[in-house]
Amino acid sequence: MKAIIQRAYGGPETLEYTDVPMPVPRADEVLIRVHAASVNAADWLLMHGEPYLVRLAFGLRAPRIAVRGRDAAGVVVAVGSAVRRVAVNDEVYAEVNAGSFAEFTVATEKVVARKPATLTFEQAATVPIAATTALQGLRDAANLQPRDRILVNGASGGVGSFAVQLAKAFGAEVTAVCSTRNAELARGLGADHVIDYTSEDFTAKGRQYEVIFDLIGNRSLSDCRRALTPRGTLVLSSAAGGRLLGPIGRILAASALGVYSRQSLRPLVASASATDLDVIRELIDSAKVAPRIETTYPLSRTADALHHFGEEHTRGKIAISIWDGVTAGPG
Structure with missing residues (x-):
């Protein structure tokens, strides 16, 4: 072959x-x-x-x-x-x-x-890797609830495009962070608000979210925590980091900080699952999610x-x- x-x-x-x-x-x-x-x-x-x-x-x-x-x-x-x-x-x-x-x-x-x-x-x-990562990040790591305010950092990429749609399907209020050229795409995915990272810093706007789903890793943990509610959840799913350890340094820092904070800092390691693919299939076939x-x-x-x-x-x-x-x- x-x-x-x-x-x-x-x-x-x-x-x-x-x-x-x-x-x-x-x-x-x-x-x-x-x-x-x-x-x-x-x-x-x-x-x-x-x-x-x-x-x-x-x-x-x-x-x-x-x-x-x-x-x-x-x-x-x-x-x-x-x-x-x-x-x-x-x-x-x-x-x-x-x-x-x-x-x-x-x-x-x-x-x-x-x-x-x-x-x-x-x-x-x-669908499989990107949508499963988004589903497990929102449902399992973040425990996203209806009417929660969630920010997706990296909303126009593979995982991000599914995360925006799934968050809307779960009844959340979604803010998408992306570039200027992808703003309309993010709105088309269902985002309620769009932040253009080329001109705005989501961690410096003064708005707070129950959940931040970080798919980029381009802001410090302290900056991200500032944009979280006092009991909010930061889900880390980025490969950003050095060539030796990659995201592991950021994950270890998040784990250490989480011990002393009411906020939840949760690294995400998604796993392959036919059960979750069945959930995603139902959402796709009911027109709630689309690649x-x-x-x-x-x-x-x-x-x-x-x-x-x-x-x-x-x-x-x-x-x-x-x-x-x-x-x-x-x-």
Whole structure:
């Protein structure tokens, strides 16, 4: 099968479009013919092997798993002997452990869910990581309630675009922080208020929020806390930080400060979940949430897609179409 692999850490130039053996599902796994994938911050960071600390888990000198990609949408073509909830020919979407930038991938049954009926495969592939992160951040970390005032810092990106919509679906009053060119996008997502970070500092406006969902990490913890109500919650979900530790320093500082504060400072580490994908599917099929795709690349140009992601402020998501005309794929 065709796939995008990486033999050494580095930039998009380290990605190869080549032939690799097809994966074989284990007893608790399904084999998915991937129709589409999408680009996430995790793909960018793991491509570079940053922060360096992650190399302890993903490979010290080179990626332990060569095929890149995490989000996938496609059709189940085989199931392991222990699989009960998913069947051959099901249209599904999932956050896989690795390997969605390929014609076929495998995933454990517990992370695979039925694809939203109202979405194309390209649209569905942009959902798993970003929407699950937004859902778990708002529902679990923030315990967002109706009429809460929430500020989303980074509202026009992949996670942010879902966070704005989910917060509105939960009945909150949403303030979106984004650039000038993305203000209309944020309003279209349902934001009640928009702050243009190029001309305003949300931490210096004097307004306070029950929840701040920080997806950028460009303001100090003390500044963010100033914009929180006395018992407000700051959810940290940013990869910002040094090349060695990444966001870990900020997380440790937040944990230490949280001990002495009535405010809650909560780092978010989202996890793949078919149950949460089922929740998101219902919201999508009821037209309460919708993915926003800036552009789509064919599998053979995945390196260009990663370059686009890293060099530009992506609006919403970047999709990868697997069947691109260059390779027809197996019949």
